[in-house]
Amino acid sequence: MTGPARMKLFHGWLSSASRRVRLCLAEKGIDYDSVPVDLAAQEHHTPAFLAMNPNGVVPALVLEDGRFLHESSTICEYLDEIRPQPPLRPVDPYQRAVMRNFVRWTDEKLLPHLLVLNWSLALQPVAARWSDAALAERLARIPTAERREAWLRIARRPYTDEEKRAALDQLLALVPRMEAMLADGDWLLGAQYTLADIAAVPFAARIAELAPQALGAPAVSAWWQRVQARPAYARARLERFDAALAGRDAGHGNNHGNNHGA
Numbered sequence: 001m002t003g004p005a006r007m008k009l010f011h012g013w014l015s016s017a018s019r020r021v022r023l024c025l026a027e028k029g030i031d032y033d034s035v036p037v038d039l040a041a042q043e044h045h046t047p048a049f050l051a052m053n054p055n056g057v058v059p060a061l062v063l064e065d066g067r068f069l070h071e072s073s074t075i076c077e078y079l080d081e082i083r084p085q086p087p088l089r090p091v092d093p094y095q096r097a098v099m100r101n102f103v104r105w106t107d108e109k110l111l112p113h114l115l116v117l118n119w120s121l122a123l124q125p126v127a128a129r130w131s132d133a134a135l136a137e138r139l140a141r142i143p144t145a146e147r148r149e150a151w152l153r154i155a156r157r158p159y160t161d162e163e164k165r166a167a168l169d170q171l172l173a174l175v176p177r178m179e180a181m182l183a184d185g186d187w188l189l190g191a192q193y194t195l196a197d198i199a200a201v202p203f204a205a206r207i208a209e210l211a212p213q214a215l216g217a218p219a220v221s222a223w224w225q226r227v228q229a230r231p232a233y234a235r236a237r238l239e240r241f242d243a244a245l246a247g248r249d250a251g252h253g254n255n256h257g258n259n260h261g262a
Helices: 016-028 047-052 072-082 093-122 132-141 145-156 161-171 174-184 195-210 212-216 218-229 231-236 241-249 253-257
Strands: 007-011 032-036 060-062 068-070
Touching: 007 016, 016 072, 016 093, 016 195, 016 231, 047 060, 047 068, 068 072, 072 093, 072 195, 093 145, 093 161, 093 174, 093 195, 093 241, 132 145, 161 195, 174 195, 174 218, 195 212, 195 218, 195 241, 212 218, 218 231
Parallel strands: 007 032
Antiparallel strands: 007 060, 060 068
């Protein structure tokens, strides 16, 4: 006898968008089935995955009734709608709009730079080995021009050290913005932990690995300690990049190592 249907999350362990949704699910205490997607093998470009997320990026959430949702910010707001406690969005309409603008800012202004840094480590060693014919075949399956260009770059024109330094500089723009927002409380929108904080966590986690001194700003440093002390942080399994990649290279890719991404 089978139990009630549960949500299924198709995700990458190291993907920032996937981490955002896992954090939200953990905060809500929602049980779900984890379905890791092998991004190096481009499982997210298969017809089955594209039926769930036509953009061909993780994550995708399959609801209990079989319907699909994509876009991590949309998924998180949906989860807050269906499971109101604990609330992860401000009640005040203006503050809720500020939250959405901050989440959008992280996606538009930080994510492209994180992609340069993450993919150079996690996906370039795989893509660089593809033949021209294999590369062409794989590029043809990618639904967006932006991601086709990103895969072409790591396969044939790897990002230079200068480009990676510039990407890190742009990623670090998160810190002063957060420091200013934290002037009014423990969390980015004041006294309440919200989806704005959840949106920032995956980026802060990578900054903690790439440039830990940048998180030394007083308010951000205290915020980061509070984040890591939350039980949901451990449940969401934000594993260090270097540990995950070491596991893959040691032959344990079926666990976390093959599920990378920005």
